[in-house]
Amino acid sequence: MTHPTATKVLVIGYVWPEPRSSAASGHVMQILETFLQQGWEVTFSSPASPGEHMADLAALGIREVPIELNNSSFDTFISELAPDIVLFDQFMMEEQFGWRVEQHCPNALRVLETSDLQSLRHARHQRLKDRLKNNSDQDDFSDLFAPALHEEFLSMAHSDLAKREIAALYRCDLNLMISAVEIALLVEQFGLPRHLLHECPLMVDSPSAPPRTFADRAHFLSIGNFRHAPNWDAVLWMKSTVWPLIRQQLPDAQLHIYGAYTPPKATALHNAAQGFHVLNRAEDALQVMAAARVCLAPLRFGAGIKGKLLDAMMCGTPSVTTPIGAEGMHGDARWPGAITHSAREFATRAVALYTDEALWQAAQQTGNTLLGERYQRAIHGPALIEKLRYCQQNLQALRAQNFTGSMLRHHSHKSTQYMSQWIEAKNKNK
Template sequence: MLSHTSVKHAAAKRALLIAKQWPEPASTAAGRRTLDILDLLAEAGYAVEIGSPAQPTPFQAKSGYGEHQIEVNESSFDDWVRQLDPTLVIYDRFMMEEQFGWRVREQCPQAMTILDTSDFHSLREARHQAAKTGEALNLFHASAEREIAAMARCDLTIMISQVEVDLLKQHFCLPDWQLHYLPFLVREMPDLDALPDFEQREHLAMIGGFKHAPNRDAVAWFAETIWPRVRALLPAVECHVYGAYADHAMQRFHKPKSGLRIVGRTDDALATLARYRLNLAPLRFGAGQKGKILDGWLSGTPTVTTPIGAESMAGANDWGYPVSNCPDTFAATTAELYQDKASWQRVRAAGTQALTNGFSYADHAPHFLARIEAIAADLEAHRNRNIWGRILRRTEHRAEEFMSRWIETKNKLADSD
């Protein structure tokens, strides 16, 4: 059954986020970004509601917004969303659009719809497959077809990476007017003078939730390949790995005698990173912008990363060191920055400059709000341009609808037995 707080209709504009998981800003960068978007909408005058089929967790945000437990394959959602009557609906994964999009369109046809990919899921999946098999990158797989179809059905897709915007236009022929680049939004740049300096910090840190496959791979690769090289160069230095949901497979890398510790969850990523001299992000695959690198910059902690980590965060020449996948180069860069204050300060300043250049709230938030308002002002004309979306909404997506209705009927029959 669907449970919810009371529905109010005072606000002229109402935004509904349909979320795969309840936002956990202390656990994932995606969770923090989601709340940033909701806060932005609230400041623009929207009444904000969150609906999710996930079970509540003790780590989810106390957002202050309406929170609603919704059910997949349950027609009670139809009555509820029709009563809520949102003017804007955001799906935080393409799977949420598949499961609930047809219901929203049926009950609230005038609601503008947005897909927020967080990162291009299909690209991350393709890179993961290429990393496992050694085969060439294949962008055109089944998940990509589903994700691109969800984008086409929505009125706008938010992309956190300009690299991925370009990829969607070049390889999947999505037009500019269906895409909007919205990076992480930084309201206040860090004051480096107020943060611990080189001498006040020690050891190395890694951070990232362990439900995220790129983070799991990064820890394994670092522990098995890079850490022995770093340890040989910095024998007295430890590396502490932070992240929510560290399971047994990750705990096997906890080896205090060798200086590598799996610490687990931290409630305050910025305060934690501010204690360390370097932040490491040895990512071999992934997509989107990297919250762990953003946290390093915000805490004044220089970050050593790979080309995948650097992608969409700053230009190749804007890091102050050679960004590389080579374990020897990664280890040598780590040792140099750890030991040389001048190099450390140079890379720290480069991170602050990257924040200023690419992540300013003032530069990006007004454009996003203006884009939403412009589309909503003439939604019918916007949708008329999107012929492929209209075709998909009329034909292909009905498969999800009929499957959902079949499952709902099957569950009701089972309950009646």
């Protein structure tokens, strides 16, 4: 039972969390668990339909309340709940519900959980599309990987998505960022005040059992939700270019690709004769990761940090990826495997890891060290709680420092409010 004076948290989710389907949902669950460990009273709401693989929040003691877009029933709900903290999961939820939260619970701390910078991911996707349209070379993509922060800024600054997303960051009292690289981009290029941002990476506990050995593993593995565009692009690049190069060196190699919500276009790529196995969602992602010898993540665009690569470290599975895949995950430390810039380099390093036991063992140990240094729940969980409490205790002073956020709330929330009320009235008259 929660204490009568327990902090009340309302989480407004873009979707109901499916931690076995996406790293973003896994991160939300880690945050929810951190709140529960404090004895806080947590309510989760979403306007989305429940997904096939959604977490059983009620079993954890989290109240589940469906909500509707453009409906004043939310006003009654939040007024009665009177939360101390409102966490928006993705900026679109702040756009939809932020003005209602401010209107009915003005003293609630408003927090945005970003998962990744969507405008950055979309800008990189567009850059890849332009590159593929103007250049037939499917091998070397070094010109796309990890450009200077100012180049990233220039590629994003013109987009409506970036303007919407960064405005939402300003309107909130605190924003949880999963990547230090994205924090640097926002502070150094977009000019966001540093105090509005808090680094909250994926949080895990150290593995309790030693990982499986080199000899006790087989096959290459790739894993990721097929609905996530960077994952689908990685599968296509593997099929067309990367995997044939690996099979040239290892003719009997097998690649197992797992993904939630496998579409027919992905199933059509399955070819057992080529060792290219497109499978459905893994019931236990860590189990299949622990059985694989090498994890492949040839990501040509994306943002945030990658749950699959953290899972690989958890399972003692060396990985081969790109600078996009490894971004924000290892700082100045070595990577537990290889970071590559071209399909040929990717294939060569993957084969070396797969066949050289000493190289593989060194990469496994590197991953274990990185896990302990950067992703411990015991460090990041308390840091998050401390930051939230500090913001609650200094809320008015912090808001006074954020005039830009106040200005954006005034203009944006008024227009959103009037549009929402118009839509609601129109729906009632149908």
